Amino acid sequence: MVKAKTWVLAKYFDGFPKNSNFELKVEELPEPKDGEVLLEAVFLSVDPYMRVFSKFRMKEGDVMIGGQVAKVIQSKHPAYPVGSHVVGRHGWRTHTVCDGAELEPVLPEWPQDLPLSLALGAIGMPGLTALYGIEEVLGLKTGETLLVNAASGAVGSVVGQIAKIKGCKVVGSAGTEAKVAFLRELGFDHVFNYKTVSSLEDALRTASPEGYDCFFENVGGDYSTVALQQMKDFGRIAVCGCISLYNDSTPQTGPYPHLTIIMKQLKMEGFLQSRWNHKNQESLKRLMVWVREGKIKYREHVTKGFENMPAAFMGILQGENIGKAVVAV
Numbered sequence: 330m331v332k333a334k335t336w337v338l339a340k341y342f343d344g345f346p347k348n349s350n351f352e353l354k355v356e357e358l359p360e361p362k363d364g365e366v367l368l369e370a371v372f373l374s375v376d377p378y379m380r381v382f383s384k385f386r387m388k389e390g391d392v393m394i395g396g397q398v399a400k401v402i403q404s405k406h407p408a409y410p411v412g413s414h415v416v417g418r419h420g421w422r423t424h425t426v427c428d429g430a431e432l433e434p435v436l437p438e439w440p441q442d443l444p445l446s447l448a449l450g451a452i453g454m455p456g457l458t459a460l461y462g463i464e465e466v467l468g469l470k471t472g473e474t475l476l477v478n479a480a481s482g483a484v485g486s487v488v489g490q491i492a493k494i495k496g497c498k499v500v501g502s503a504g505t506e507a508k509v510a511f512l513r514e515l516g517f518d519h520v521f522n523y524k525t526v527s528s529l530e531d532a533l534r535t536a537s538p539e540g541y542d543c544f545f546e547n548v549g550g551d552y553s554t555v556a557l558q559q560m561k562d563f564g565r566i567a568v569c570g571c572i573s574l575y576n577d578s579t580p581q582t583g584p585y586p587h588l589t590i591i592m593k594q595l596k597m598e599g600f601l602q603s604r605w606n607h608k609n610q611e612s613l614k615r616l617m618v619w620v621r622e623g624k625i626k627y628r629e630h631v632t633k634g635f636e637n638m639p640a641a642f643m644g645i646l647q648g649e650n651i652g653k654a655v656v657a658v
Contacts, residue, residue, distance in 0.1 A: 330357045331367060333424035335392050336638050338383055345576045345646065346380070351393070351639040358426050366409045366432075368399035368417065368425045373635070373656045374449040375642045376483070380575040393421040393638070398435065398448050409434070416448050421638050423658060436613055440621065444629070447620070450653030451627040455483035456616045457609060458569060458602040459545075463491050465605060466567040466598050467543045471496040474537050476556060479547035479572060480517065481508035483653035487616075488545045489517050490625045500536040504648050511651050515626055523552065533559045540564070548573045557586045560595055568599040576646060628652030 332355050339352035361367050374396040382394045396418050401409045406429045409415060414435040419425040435448050447453065462484075463469045475492045479485045480501030489499045493516050501512045502523040512520040519536040526532040533541075533556060540561040546553060549571025557566070590597070605612075619625040630650035632641040635658050645654045 330359075331424050332356070333358050333422055334635055335423075336421035337392050338387055338389055340389060342380070342383060342576075346639070346643050348639055353636070358424055361403050361405050361426055363405050365426055365428050366401050366406050367403035368415065368419070368427065369402045370397045370399050370419075370423050370425075370635075370658045371414070372398040372446040372449055373421060373638065373658060374454075375632075375638070375645050375654045375656060376455075377570060377572050377575060377645060379642065380646060392419075393642075394418070395420050396449055396454060397422075398445050399425065414439075414445055414448075416453065421635075423635055433609070436610075436617060438614075438617070443617075443620065446629060446631070446653070446655045446657070447627065449655055450483055450629065451487055451620055451625055452613055452616045454602055455653060456487050456625075457605075457612055458484050459487035459491055460612055460616065461602055461605045461608075462545055462567040462569055462600060463488060463495070466600050467545070467565045469495055469497060469543055472498075473542035474498040474500065474539070475543045475545060476500045476502075476533070476537070476541045476559075477545040477547070478502050478523070478552055478556070479570070480520070481511050481651050482547065483650075484569060485545070485547055486511070486515060486627070486652055487625060490515055491619075493517075494619065494624050498537070500533070500541070502532075508651055511628060529555045530558070543567070545569060547571075550574055554586055557589050557593075557595065560589075560593055562593050564593060564595050566595060566597040568597055572646075630654045632656045634658075 335354050337352050340350050379394055401411055401413045404411050415432040417432050475497050477485050477488045481503040489501050492499045499517045500519045501517045502521055503509050504524050509520050509522050521532045544566040546568045547570040550573035629652050641656050
């Protein structure tokens with residue numbers, strides 16, 4: 330019998346998460362049956378969306394939601410031999426027995442010199458989110474100007490680099506000088522610290538006096554209200570996240586620039602990466618090529634130890650990470 334450690338939602342979040350919202354449990358797992366595998370987590374993902382999903386898709390006592398890269402340590406499934414690595418959505422668990430139905434093998438051509446944790450980052454769900462947001466939602470074209478906020482995060486940093494690959498001007502904002510420096514390293518055309526500028530409106534206008542064709546939105550709140558006023562006529566906005574709102578106890582209401590949306594004839598679309606799951610394998614191969622060619626650079630914020638999952642999660646909600654945040658088990 331293998332003992333699995335799990336982090337469960339002990340109590341619904343009220344405002345910003347606290348240690349008391351989480352409980353560490355241990356459970357004994359059965360031996361895999363025919364068609365099943367036993368997985369051992371290697372890397373676990375922590376992402377802002379977990380804050381939202383915990384409210385709408387979980388109940389108290391459920392294992393915390395999240396993705397992981399895992400190693401197959403026992404197998405009675407022909408598609409997943411012992412020693413192979415997979416990506417699964419089994420949450421904050423050290424070990425899992427499953428039938429393999431929702432597993433995705435790590436790309437077979439994965440280079441030995443690339444960390445497997447990238448399967449949770451630039452060559453994983455965040456990279457796919459960036460790619461689909463740009464191509465499927467925005468339809469970004471060569472020569473256009475793109476604005477991306479929370480640009481130093483796992484998704485935003487890839488968004489900006491893909492836009493540069495496509496020959497676009499990219500303006501990005503972040504919340505610390507270290508994050509702004511990282512965006513410069515990635516080749517963003519104009520970057521600024523939204524927390525220190527005297528006026529967000531002036532900063533956006535200075536970065537692109539002619540306005541913005543597209544906006545990859547990760548923040549929400551007042552930022553959006555200001556940014557939408559800087560959009561060009563017929564501009565497109567891909568709404569990927571709203572991190573400024575995740576920890577609010579009371580939902581924010583207005584002001585919202587409805588008249589701006591009407592008069593500029595803007596198009597806004599919310600999306601989840603899973604809409605295009607049928608394209609994932611080919612898309613992951615494209616992302617891997619760009620990483621190997623140095624066209625997509627990455628940085629990871631690695632926390633060591635399964636016992637530190639809650640701290641890592643709360644850290645990303647406070648903006649501690651640059652690039653993708655993962656926990657190395």
